[in-house]
Every structure is written in C-alpha cells, then in structure tokens.
Amino acid sequence: MLGRGSTLAEYERMTKQFAFALLFAAGCVDGATDSTDTTDTAAQALEQPNGGFQMTDEAPLFDREADFAAIEKDAAFSDTLASDPAVAELDAQASVARHRVLIAWGRMPPDLDATTARNWSGTLAVSRGALVVGRTIGFEDATDAVLPRTSIDAVSFESVTKPFADGLLLRVLDPDPAQGAPHITYTSADASHTYDLDLSQLANGPLVVDAGDGFKVVAIALRDGDACDHGFMRGRWVALRPQLGVYRGVVANAAGDPIGHLRGIWGTRANGDKVMFGKLIGLDGHFRGILAGTYEAGHWRSHWLTRAGDVGVAGGLYFDAPNLPGGFFAGRWAETSCAQ
Numbered sequence: 001m002l003g004r005g006s007t008l009a010e011y012e013r014m015t016k017q018f019a020f021a022l023l024f025a026a027g028c029v030d031g032a033t034d035s036t037d038t039t040d041t042a043a044q045a046l047e048q049p050n051g052g053f054q055m056t057d058e059a060p061l062f063d064r065e066a067d068f069a070a071i072e073k074d075a076a077f078s079d080t081l082a083s084d085p086a087v088a089e090l091d092a093q094a095s096v097a098r099h100r101v102l103i104a105w106g107r108m109p110p111d112l113d114a115t116t117a118r119n120w121s122g123t124l125a126v127s128r129g130a131l132v133v134g135r136t137i138g139f140e141d142a143t144d145a146v147l148p149r150t151s152i153d154a155v156s157f158e159s160v161t162k163p164f165a166d167g168l169l170l171r172v173l174d175p176d177p178a179q180g181a182p183h184i185t186y187t188s189a190d191a192s193h194t195y196d197l198d199l200s201q202l203a204n205g206p207l208v209v210d211a212g213d214g215f216k217v218v219a220i221a222l223r224d225g226d227a228c229d230h231g232f233m234r235g236r237w238v239a240l241r242p243q244l245g246v247y248r249g250v251v252a253n254a255a256g257d258p259i260g261h262l263r264g265i266w267g268t269r270a271n272g273d274k275v276m277f278g279k280l281i282g283l284d285g286h287f288r289g290i291l292a293g294t295y296e297a298g299h300w301r302s303h304w305l306t307r308a309g310d311v312g313v314a315g316g317l318y319f320d321a322p323n324l325p326g327g328f329f330a331g332r333w334a335e336t337s338c339a340q
Contacts, residue, residue, distance in 0.1 A: 038240070039240045039241055039244065042240055042244055042245070042246060042265050042267065043244055043267070045265055045277075046244070046265055046267045046269055046275065046277075047269060047270065050277055050290050050292060050305075051264065051265050051275075051276075051277025051278075051292075052277075053264075053277055053278070053279040053290055054279075055287055055290060055306065055307055056287055057281070057285050057286050057287050058279075058281050058285045058287070059285050060261075060281075060283060060284060060285045061261055061285075062261065062263050062281065062285075064248075064263075067248045067263070068235075068248055068250070068261060070110075070236055070324060070325035070326070071234070071235050071236060071248070071249065071250055072137050072138035072164055072165060072166070072167075072234075073137075073138065074135050074136060074137045074138070074169075074250075074252075074256065074258070075135060075136050075139070076134070076135055076256075076257070077133045077134060077135055077136050077146060077168075079132050079133040079134070079146075079149065080148070080149050081130075081132065081149040081152055082132050084152055086130070086152050087130050087132060087152055087173065090129065090130055090173045090175055091173060093175065095175075095177075096129075096173050096174060096175055096177075097173075097174040097177035097181075098171065098172070098173055098174070098223070098224035098225050099171070099172040099174070099199060099202075099221050099222065099223060099224055100134070100169065100170070100171055100172075100221065100222045100223075100224045100254050100255070100256070101169070101170045101171075101172055101184065101197075101199070101202065101219060101220070101221045101222075102137075102167060102168075102169050102170075102219065102220045102221075102232055102234075102256070102330070103124065103167055103168055103170065103184070103186075103197070103217065103218070103219045104137060104138075104165050104166065104167030104217070104218045104219075104234075104330070105120050105159070105161065105165060105166060105167065105186075105211070105215070105216070105217045105218075106118075106120075106138070106161035106164055106165025106166055106167075106215060106216075107161065107162070107163055107164065107165060107214050107215055107216075108165060108214075108215075108216045108218065108319045108327075108328045109237075109319040109320065109321035109326070109327035109328050110163050110164050110165070110321070110325050110326075110327075110328065111163050111214060111321075112163050112324075112325065113163075114162050114163045114214070116162070116213065117160055117161065117162040118160070118161055118162075118211075118213075118215055119159075119160050119188075119189075120157075120159040120160065120161060120166065120188070121157065121158045121159055121160070121188070121189045122156070122157070122186060122187050122188040122189045122193075123154050123155065123156045123157075123186070123187050123189075124154065124155045124157075124168070124170070124184055124185070124186050125153055125154040125155075125184070125185050125187070126153050126154075126172055126174075126182050126183070126184050127182040127183045127184075127185070128153075128174060128175065128176060128179070128182040129153065129172060129173045129174045129175050129176075129182060130152040130153055130172070130173040131152065131153060131154065131155050131170050131171070131172060131173075131184075132170065132171040132173070133146055133149075133155055133168055133169075133170060134169045134170065134171055134255055134256050135168070135169040135255075135256040135257075136166075136167075136168060136169075137165075137166060137167035137168065137169065138161075138164055138165055138166040138167060139159070139166055143158065143159070143160040144157070144158055144159045144160065144166055145157065145158045146168070155168065155170070161215075164325075165328070169232075169255075169256040170184075171224060172184070172199070172224075174199075180200060181198065181199035181200035181202075181203070182199055183196055183197060183198050183199065184196075184197045184199065184219075185197070186217065193211070195209045195211070195217050197209075197217075197219045199221060202219055202220065202221035203221065203223075205299075205315070205316075205317075206218060206219065206220045206316055206317045206330065206331070207219045207220075208298075208317060216319075218317065218330060220232060220316065220330055220331065220332055221332075222254050222332055224254060226254075226334075228334040228335065228336050229334070229335040229336065230253075230254055230332065230333060230334035230335065231251065231252045231253040231254045231255075231256075231259070231332065231333060232251075232252045232254075232256065232330070232331070232332055232333075233249050233250070233251050233252070233262060233314065233316065233329075233330065233331045233332070233333055234249055234250060234252075234328075234329065234330040234331075235247060235248050235249025235250055235262065235328075235329055236248050236249070236325055236326040236327065236328065236329070237266070237318040237319065237320050237321075237326060237327040237328060237329040238320070238321070238322070238323075238324070238326030238327060239320040239321060239322045239326070239327065240322070243267050243268040243274075244266075244267035244268070245265070245266050245267060245320060245326075246263075246264065246265050246266070247262070247263075247264050247265075247266060247276075247278065247318075247326075247329055248261075248262070248263055248264075249261065249262040249263075249329065250262070251280055251288075251333070258283065259282065259283065260280055260281055260282045260283055260288055261280070261281055261283075262278050262279070262280050262281075262291070263278060263279055264276060264277050264278025264279065264291060265277055265278075266295050266300070273294075274294055274295055274296050275292075275293070275294055275295075276291070276292075276293055276294065276295045276300055276302060277290065277291060277292055277293075278290070278291035278302070279291075280304075287306075288306075289304045289305060289306050289311065289312070290304075290305045290306070291303070291304060291305075291314055292305055293314075293315075295318065298317055298318060298319065299315070299316070299317050299318070300315060300316060300317070300318055300329070300331065301313075301314075301315035302314050302315065304333065304335065311335055311336065312333060312334050312335040312336055313333070313334055314331055314332070314333035314334075315331050315332070316329060316330050316331020316332060317329065317330060317331065
C-alpha cells in the first residue's frame with residue numbers, strides 16, 4: 001500500500017514483491033470461484049490468493065456479455081490523411097518519434113441521472129509534426145463525427161456527451177524529438193475552452209484535466225514501435241460498497257484494436273491492504289494472464305502474471321461509482337517489463 005511519503009520506486013518494489021508472493025500461492029487456488037458479482041462473493045474472493053482467479057481458459061466475454069455492454073464502443077477510423085505524402089515522408093524517417101495517444105472526454109465516472117449535456121466539438125492540434133486518427137471511442141452517428149481532415153497537425157470533430165464519454169485514439173509523429181516532446185492542445189469550436197496535454201508528462205502516466213461539472217479529459221500515451229508487446233485497457237470500475245468493488249474492461253493492442261477482455265475485483269482486505277486482481281482472456285476466451293497489484297487515490301498499478309511467472313506490468317487511473325454502469329478506468333499494459 002502506498003502511504004504518505006512513499007516514493008514511486010518504493011511503490012513499485014512493494015507491488016512487485018506482493019505480486020510474486022501471490023504467484024507463489026497460485027498453485028493452491030484450484031477450485032476457487034470466479035464469482036464476484038455480489039458484495040459477499042467479492043469480499044470473500046478478495047482474501048484469496050490472486051483474488052480467486054484461476055489460470056484457465058474461459059468462454060468469450062467470460063460468458064457475461066451484459067457486464068461489458070455498458071463500456072463505450074470503439075470503431076476503426078479510416079483517416080484520409082494517413083496516406084498523405086507529408087505524413088508518409090515523416091513516417092519514413094528513422095529519427096521521427098512515434099506515439100499512440102488515447103484521449104477521452106466526458107463524464108468520469110458516468111452519470112445516468114445527468115440532465116446537462118456538453119458540446120465538446122472542437123480541434124485537437126499537435127505543436128509539431130502530424131496526427132493520424134486510428135479509432136473513435138463512444139461516437140454516436142447522431143451527434144459525433146471526425147470532420148474532414150484539412151491539415152496533418154490538427155483533427156477537428158463534433159462531439160456531445162451527457163452521461164458517458166467520447167474519445168479518439170491518435171498516432172503522433174514528432175519530427176524533432178531532440179526539442180522535447182510536443183504538446184497536444186484541445187480548443188473548443190467557440191474558443192471558450194482550451195486544454196494542454198504535454199506528451200513528456202504522458203510518458204510517466206495518464207493525465208487528468210478537470211473540465212468542471214463532473215466532466216474530465218483523460219489522456220494516456222504509449223511509445224509506438226516499441227519492442228514490447230503493449231497496449232491499452234479501459235472499462236467500468238464499480239463500487240459495491242466503500243472500499244470494495246469490481247471492474248470489467250476491454251484490452252486493446254497499441255493500435256487500439258480489441259484483443260481481449262478483463263474481469264476483476266478491488267478492495268481493502270481485512271489486514272488493511274488495498275489490493276486489486278484481474279483475469280485477462282483473449283477474444284476467444286484463451287487465458288492471457290492474472291493482474292495482481294494495488295490501488296489508491298485514483299491510480300492502480302499491477303503486475304501481469306502467468307504460470308511462467310511475472311511477465312509484464314499494467315497501470316492507470318480509475319474513478320469509482322456505485323451501481324450500473326459504474327465508474328471508469330483506463331490504463332496501459334506491457335507484456336514485458338521493458339515499458340511501463
């Protein structure tokens with residue numbers, strides 16, 4: 001557990017020691033239940049090694065389609081400027097720095113009782129280089145669209161959110177990384193709101209901008225072309241009671257393409273430790289790993305475990321909320337510890 005005055009290095013060391021202890025105990029949990037739908041079953045599972053999750057295959061979506069139905073849908077986007085000669089020239093240069101950046105905006109956590117919508121229509125512009133749109137998140141035909149591209153360094157869009165969130169997954173090409181990381185700036189269509197996202201800060205973890213009235217902007221970045229197998233995670237973080245809950249999510253690769261699903265629990269154990277566990281499966285239900293880690297103050301961090309041992313890391317942020325659809329979490333993962 002990360003206490004006041006703890007350093008990030010200490011937090012990582014404690015989390016890793018904790019994860020290895022759980023892996024050592026994992027052989028003793030055959031027959032443990034994966035049922036974590038109620039307060040009682042979640043509380044009982046929280047006290048078990050690995051949260052009671054087993055290293056076995058599952059039905060696709062854990063045979064629980066309804067658990068994942070409330071997560072914002074995403075879709076591939078065909079960007080007309082992806083093949084622009086200026087973009088192609090940048091992409092061909094070995095010296096160009098490449099990033100994948102997920103930016104989401106809206107109510108976090110969601111609020112089904114919300115009566116006020118917000119028009120986010122505007123532009124995302126990079127201070128240097130080019131932006132390519134890879135996927136849209138939560139976009140609805142009636143209110144949301146990426147507008148025709150006219151410049152390689154800016155993406156304009158229409159977006160209105162009320163209880164949920166929208167977002168874009170972008171590829172950023174930086175022609176001059178020696179000058180420091182570029183910034184991505186959001187400017188509303190009427191110029192009344194401007195938010196700045198510094199990619200150098202995103203290298204250390206997600207950024208959250210409080211946009212007022214329950215609305216937020218969240219950004220997460222990955223190094224594109226990294227040797228690590230890595231990507232994004234996002235979904236619902238549900239509080240069953242104070243200090244106890246569950247989460248459900250979609251696991252994506254670096255390009256944002258869904259590759260699996262995640263189901264887990266979080267909470268405070270009887271001994272006071274704040275822990276979180278999760279099980280990852282592929283789209284076909286094939287076992288991909290167990291997450292074992294800690295959470296506190298809006299951030300979670302875990303190690304990725306298989307029967308082969310500790311094979312990676314994952315971490316991000318969360319906003320908890322009771323009842324359906326629950327709160328929100330997002331993060332990034334790497335199957336080897338060469339990336340955080």
